[in-house]
Amino acid sequence: GAVVSQHPSWVICKSGTSVKIECRSLDFQATTMFWYRQFPKQSLMLMATSNEGSKATYEQGVEKDKFLINHASLTLSTLTVTSAHPEDSSFYICSAPPGGHDGTQYFGPGTRLLVL
Amino acid sequence: GDSVTQMEGPVTLSEEAFLTINCTYTATGYPSLFWYVQYPGEGLQLLLKATKADDKGSNKGFEATYRKETTSFHLEKGSVQVSDSAVYFCALTPNSGNTPLVFGKGTRLSVIA
Numbered sequence: 001g002a003v004v005s006q007h008p009s010w011v012i013c014k015s016g017t018s019v020k021i022e023c024r025s026l027d028f029q030a031t032t033m034f035w036y037r038q039f040p041k042q043s044l045m046l047m048a049t050s051n052e053g054s055k056a057t058y059e060q061g062v063e064k065d066k067f068l069i070n071h072a073s074l075t076l077s078t079l080t081v082t083s084a085h086p087e088d089s090s091f092y093i094c095s096a097p098p099g100g101h102d103g104t105q106y107f108g109p110g111t112r113l114l115v116l
Numbered sequence: 117g118d119s120v121t122q123m124e125g126p127v128t129l130s131e132e133a134f135l136t137i138n139c140t141y142t143a144t145g146y147p148s149l150f151w152y153v154q155y156p157g158e159g160l161q162l163l164l165k166a167t168k169a170d171d172k173g174s175n176k177g178f179e180a181t182y183r184k185e186t187t188s189f190h191l192e193k194g195s196v197q198v199s200d201s202a203v204y205f206c207a208l209t210p211n212s213g214n215t216p217l218v219f220g221k222g223t224r225l226s227v228i229a
Contacts, residue, residue, distance in 0.1 A: 032214035043221045093159050102167040103148040103209030105217055107160040
């Protein structure tokens, strides 16, 4: 199947700093990517839809000024957690559909963020 | 809105036991259905999918059949292995194309030797 990478896989930062997470589709182009957040032993929560060339669409309750999304190219989307606080600690996962008609999405390996 | 309901876990089985994880859905139209698997500390991997009624998806000994009449997509495996221990997510996309997946809550499977 198609491959999606994320970087970094692990990040520890101090409260108040910003952290950038990259999501790349390695062997296909993705006009749309999705960002999810996952709490321990829970399902994935959709945060936002990243659209190449236009603004991201955020789900209700997600602060767009705190979670900045930039879809810089057809293979790269970034999520920046600004002024991170301990409650932002979580597992962040991105996904991308290769553009077929059946809706299949491929997921990155995830980024674990710990804010001290 | 669209939703996915899957059986609550955790499920604990002995090696070589038969596995069923139930999944039912509510959706308008004709969604595509998926099973994803998540191993500890990792992202989700596509396990299998079905895009229309009566389709059977299969992979690595797992299979699931798209049953429109019962709005179900139950995951089965005839003989589980310790390496199958993971969290399994049932999901759908309401439409084809670039729409987000709707996930069930996940079912944790533990297989003991």
